[in-house]
Amino acid sequence: MGRLVLLLLLAFLMPGLAIPVPPALKALSNLHLSTSFTSRPSVVMKYSIHYIEQKIDHFGFKNDKTFNQRYLIADQHWRKEGGSILFYTGNEGDIIWFCNNTGFMWDVAEELKAMLVFAEHRYYGQSLPFGADSFRDSRHLNFLTSEQALADFAELIKHLKRTIPGAENQPVIALGGSYGGMLAAWFRMKYPHIVVGALAASAPIWQFEDIVPCGVFMKIVTTDFKRSGPNCSESIQSSWDAINRLTRNGTGMDWLSEALHLCTPLKNAQDVQHLKDWISETWVNLAMVDYPYESNFLQPLPAWPIKVVCQYLKNPNLSDKKLLQNIFQALNVYYNYSGQARCLNMSETSTSSLGSLGWSYQACTEIVMPFCTNGIDDMFEPQPWDLKTFSDECFKQWGVKPRPSWITSMYGGKNISSHTNIIFSNGDLDPWSGGGVTKNITNTLVAIIIPEGAHHLDLRANSAFDPMTVLLARSLEVKYMKQWIRDFYASPRKKH
Amino acid sequence: MGRLVLLLLLAFLMPGLAIPVPPALKALSNLHLSTSFTSRPSVVMKYSIHYIEQKIDHFGFKNDKTFNQRYLIADQHWRKEGGSILFYTGNEGDIIWFCNNTGFMWDVAEELKAMLVFAEHRYYGQSLPFGADSFRDSRHLNFLTSEQALADFAELIKHLKRTIPGAENQPVIALGGSYGGMLAAWFRMKYPHIVVGALAASAPIWQFEDIVPCGVFMKIVTTDFKRSGPNCSESIQSSWDAINRLTRNGTGMDWLSEALHLCTPLKNAQDVQHLKDWISETWVNLAMVDYPYESNFLQPLPAWPIKVVCQYLKNPNLSDKKLLQNIFQALNVYYNYSGQARCLNMSETSTSSLGSLGWSYQACTEIVMPFCTNGIDDMFEPQPWDLKTFSDECFKQWGVKPRPSWITSMYGGKNISSHTNIIFSNGDLDPWSGGGVTKNITNTLVAIIIPEGAHHLDLRANSAFDPMTVLLARSLEVKYMKQWIRDFYASPRKKH
Numbered sequence: 001m002g003r004l005v006l007l008l009l010l011a012f013l014m015p016g017l018a019i020p021v022p023p024a025l026k027a028l029s030n031l032h033l034s035t036s037f038t039s040r041p042s043v044v045m046k047y048s049i050h051y052i053e054q055k056i057d058h059f060g061f062k063n064d065k066t067f068n069q070r071y072l073i074a075d076q077h078w079r080k081e082g083g084s085i086l087f088y089t090g091n092e093g094d095i096i097w098f099c100n101n102t103g104f105m106w107d108v109a110e111e112l113k114a115m116l117v118f119a120e121h122r123y124y125g126q127s128l129p130f131g132a133d134s135f136r137d138s139r140h141l142n143f144l145t146s147e148q149a150l151a152d153f154a155e156l157i158k159h160l161k162r163t164i165p166g167a168e169n170q171p172v173i174a175l176g177g178s179y180g181g182m183l184a185a186w187f188r189m190k191y192p193h194i195v196v197g198a199l200a201a202s203a204p205i206w207q208f209e210d211i212v213p214c215g216v217f218m219k220i221v222t223t224d225f226k227r228s229g230p231n232c233s234e235s236i237q238s239s240w241d242a243i244n245r246l247t248r249n250g251t252g253m254d255w256l257s258e259a260l261h262l263c264t265p266l267k268n269a270q271d272v273q274h275l276k277d278w279i280s281e282t283w284v285n286l287a288m289v290d291y292p293y294e295s296n297f298l299q300p301l302p303a304w305p306i307k308v309v310c311q312y313l314k315n316p317n318l319s320d321k322k323l324l325q326n327i328f329q330a331l332n333v334y335y336n337y338s339g340q341a342r343c344l345n346m347s348e349t350s351t352s353s354l355g356s357l358g359w360s361y362q363a364c365t366e367i368v369m370p371f372c373t374n375g376i377d378d379m380f381e382p383q384p385w386d387l388k389t390f391s392d393e394c395f396k397q398w399g400v401k402p403r404p405s406w407i408t409s410m411y412g413g414k415n416i417s418s419h420t421n422i423i424f425s426n427g428d429l430d431p432w433s434g435g436g437v438t439k440n441i442t443n444t445l446v447a448i449i450i451p452e453g454a455h456h457l458d459l460r461a462n463s464a465f466d467p468m469t470v471l472l473a474r475s476l477e478v479k480y481m482k483q484w485i486r487d488f489y490a491s492p493r494k495k496h
Numbered sequence: 497m498g499r500l501v502l503l504l505l506l507a508f509l510m511p512g513l514a515i516p517v518p519p520a521l522k523a524l525s526n527l528h529l530s531t532s533f534t535s536r537p538s539v540v541m542k543y544s545i546h547y548i549e550q551k552i553d554h555f556g557f558k559n560d561k562t563f564n565q566r567y568l569i570a571d572q573h574w575r576k577e578g579g580s581i582l583f584y585t586g587n588e589g590d591i592i593w594f595c596n597n598t599g600f601m602w603d604v605a606e607e608l609k610a611m612l613v614f615a616e617h618r619y620y621g622q623s624l625p626f627g628a629d630s631f632r633d634s635r636h637l638n639f640l641t642s643e644q645a646l647a648d649f650a651e652l653i654k655h656l657k658r659t660i661p662g663a664e665n666q667p668v669i670a671l672g673g674s675y676g677g678m679l680a681a682w683f684r685m686k687y688p689h690i691v692v693g694a695l696a697a698s699a700p701i702w703q704f705e706d707i708v709p710c711g712v713f714m715k716i717v718t719t720d721f722k723r724s725g726p727n728c729s730e731s732i733q734s735s736w737d738a739i740n741r742l743t744r745n746g747t748g749m750d751w752l753s754e755a756l757h758l759c760t761p762l763k764n765a766q767d768v769q770h771l772k773d774w775i776s777e778t779w780v781n782l783a784m785v786d787y788p789y790e791s792n793f794l795q796p797l798p799a800w801p802i803k804v805v806c807q808y809l810k811n812p813n814l815s816d817k818k819l820l821q822n823i824f825q826a827l828n829v830y831y832n833y834s835g836q837a838r839c840l841n842m843s844e845t846s847t848s849s850l851g852s853l854g855w856s857y858q859a860c861t862e863i864v865m866p867f868c869t870n871g872i873d874d875m876f877e878p879q880p881w882d883l884k885t886f887s888d889e890c891f892k893q894w895g896v897k898p899r900p901s902w903i904t905s906m907y908g909g910k911n912i913s914s915h916t917n918i919i920f921s922n923g924d925l926d927p928w929s930g931g932g933v934t935k936n937i938t939n940t941l942v943a944i945i946i947p948e949g950a951h952h953l954d955l956r957a958n959s960a961f962d963p964m965t966v967l968l969a970r971s972l973e974v975k976y977m978k979q980w981i982r983d984f985y986a987s988p989r990k991k992h
Contacts, residue, residue, distance in 0.1 A: 061896040062638040193908030400557040412689030
């Protein structure tokens with residue numbers, strides 16, 4: 001136990017995403033052109049790349065060193081008169097990737113006369129406080145916390161307002177998805193003097209301690225498979241025992257390695273556990289990206305990929321070998337939709353990319369999210385949440401101990417009703433919605449539900465295949481944002 | 497320059513207060529009896545002393561060490577049914593001293609059915625993260641910040657709610673004076689899920705950057721002397737040149753040392769500068785504690801001490817020697833009201849007590865308050881605010897550099913209108929009111945002015961000599977607190 005949990009945590013948003021991290025650039029601004037590889041390939045996203053010098057430690061004065069934080073600006077629709085600033089609170093990955101996958105901001109820029117800013121989260125992408133040494137040990141990782149990241153965002157916005165003529169007296173709105181959505185919400189909670197509101201898409205701010213049941217996440221994954229084809233979740237549920245039975249000996253392992261076209265054959269029980277974790281993670285990822293159109297968020301995938309997967313998983317009562325041959329077909333949808341893969345690589349979703357390293361550390365310190373399965377409410381092998389084991393593994397890997405209650409101390413858990421102007425959007429298909437805010441808390445802390453939505457579908461670019469519910473969600477989000485902007489311009493403003 | 501500024505910063509609340517700091521006690525609870533040495537000596541304050549294990553670093557995971565934070569509890573008037581918790585957010589000194597000087601909390605405990613909690617600020621009193629080494633260098637001092645202190649308070653309240661039966665579902669109100677008032681306000685801003693409101697007495701949250709003019713503080717000190725006697729401020733204003741003229745040679749220094757009954761005679765120009773700083777600080781302290789009755793906050797003093805002082809300072813046009821003999825009489829009111837002093841000790845208001853050490857570090861890092869004088873709007877020698885010099889002295893003393901804009905980034909400066917339930921009380925006599933909130937911001941961020949009040953007079957125990965305006969202020973404060981308590985009990989509450 002503990003293994004699945006760690007893998008799941010790694011999978012938060014960017015499993016399998018190997019981000020190359022070039023050495024930190026010193027150039028202060030390069031104009032880049034990039035075509036969106038979302039569902040609207042014809043949209044040209046034009047942004048400039050910038051770097052700001054940030055304190056490595058905002059919360060202590062002994063270390064006065066700085067690092068370069070990367071951020072992107074797109075201002076083609078920005079208006080100095082009555083405009084706004086949409087600020088993406090970057091999460092655990094390369095900011096250009098988030099920029100390319102947040103078409104919503106590009107789609108609403110003109111309507112909101114908005115400058116778009118995408119801020120990279122420290123310790124991800126190119127924003128590495130200690131360059132190549134950033135992940136070396138707990139001393140170098142000590143400044144990787146949500147609080148430091150929010151302080152970076154605050155200082156960046158102050159910098160933009162100071163240096164860009166016309167920006168000073170404009171309202172800033174925080175936007176983010178997933179962990180970035182948590183950051184957007186927390187940013188509004190902690191720095192309401194800096195952002196007038198936040199759109200927190202698919203932000204599981206309650207996936208901590210016992211605020212929600214630890215099983216809710218995998219239960220939603222299971223429901224996604226259950227509704228995507230008859231006997232689909234049952235087939236997956238049967239597959240674990242089939243794997244266990246087949247891999248009792250070397251012959252079985254060899255057969256299974258071949259049947260699943262694994263790049264590296266299974267050798268021992270540890271490999272088999274790794275296989276099961278990797279398969280579980282694949283189902284989780286499919287639940288996250290079960291979008292209504294062909295997309296390439298975590299992998300190139302067909303529209304409604306779980307439906308496609310489930311076409312191979314219609315009979316849970318087949319022989320072990322037949323069942324696992326079908327499991328291969330299902331996995332192949334996720335890993336080989338492009339048809340280019342020659343074998344399936346088990347290290348692909350839990351890559352050792354820098355992004356995953358950073359997230360693994362965060363999951364071992366602040367972002368301690370309990371997950372569990374019981375094999376009854378979900379289609380997985382039962383695994384209780386075991387903080388002790390988890391903590392021991394964290395200490396072994398990083399030399400740090402998780403503080404599971406800290407996030408609640410800091411950000412309030414369920415007691416957040418005194419805050420204002422936060423939209424929490426969640427898709428019912430998204431397993432992360434289980435830890436999200438799915439009911440209005442007050443009339444300015446509102447929940448938007450997208451019944452046919454997977455992980456932050458609303459933040460993606462408009463598509464002809466979008467279900468009506470996400471179009472409605474987006475238009476409601478714009479309505480709230482416009483209201484915040486109007487309120488800002490209607491109120492007297494102070495200089496500091 | 498820079499010297500006066502440093503001294504003034506040291507003088508924030510506790511100049512001249514040498515706090516003996518015994519080695520950290522391990523006893524978890526000792527019942528203490530203490531008589532208030534405020535204006536109501538007959539009140540017996542009964543509290544128990546406790547310690548909580550706190551993380552030395554809430555904002556990083558490399559250092560997992562802990563220290564014992566001291567706090568006091570007085571629960572004789574606490575009721576589990578419909579009660580409340582009044583939480584003093586300790587500032588830069590021994591918490592028992594604050595407890596003894598915050599009679600207001602004791603006076604309202606019964607009416608609010610309140611448990612009183614007084615939490616010691618880390619690095620003060622007995623709450624030393626590294627024991628005797630706490631002030632050794634910037635590495636040991638690295639965890640002395642307002643953010644860490646607020647996190648201590650948050651964890652302490654969570655601990656109390658977890659461990660004291662009946663406390664869990666009760667509203668907590670933060671109270672504090674001076675820097676403690678700033679902490680109370682900031683605590684409500686950053687942790688509204690933990691405290692339902694805050695009474696921030698004499699809290700100069702705007703005494704930063706250029707939010708208020710740097711001269712406002714000394715201007716108010718001057719006004720206090722101006723209104724306390726004819727020619728009083730003019731006499732002080734004349735005294736500086738008199739000192740300068742007299743101390744041009746050794747004979748003059750000797751004469752002056754004798755005339756002022758200095759314990760250590762003046763030897764050189766540096767001593768003379770020190771003398772002037774010390775005298776300035778004395779006038780500042782008198783302005784802070786210009787209470788309407790005999791008191792012993794910073795020193796034993798008569799009622800309205802500035803009036804007493806000004807009886808000696810009626811003629812600014814006397815000869816230098818005569819004028820300075822009068823200055824001695826005036827200083828003697830502050831330093832020798834008890835009649836016990838055999839000489840005046842220039843190190844007495846800028847003591848090297850641990851409290852002052854900690855505050856000096858805080859003033860050199862986060863709490864960077866610009867002060868200046870021009871000799872026109874105030875009665876002091878002109879000294880501009882000089883950040884460069886200040887910063888250099890900080891680096892020399894502590895090996896750290898001030899970050900003057902950080903507090904505004906963190907706590908919002910003037911842009912705090914989205915917060916709720918904070919009372920900012922200020923006395924017009926108090927020089928710190930210049931950096932305080934003296935006008936309502938919204939109908940839940942309210943200002944209370946006490947025209948005859950010095951430094952947080954409202955937090956002191958009721959006295960027969962209290963001016964009507966402070967009685968009104970206190971009753972208004974109680975009215976708001978009762979409202980917050982009612983609102984809390986009327987609203988549905990969440991567990992986390």
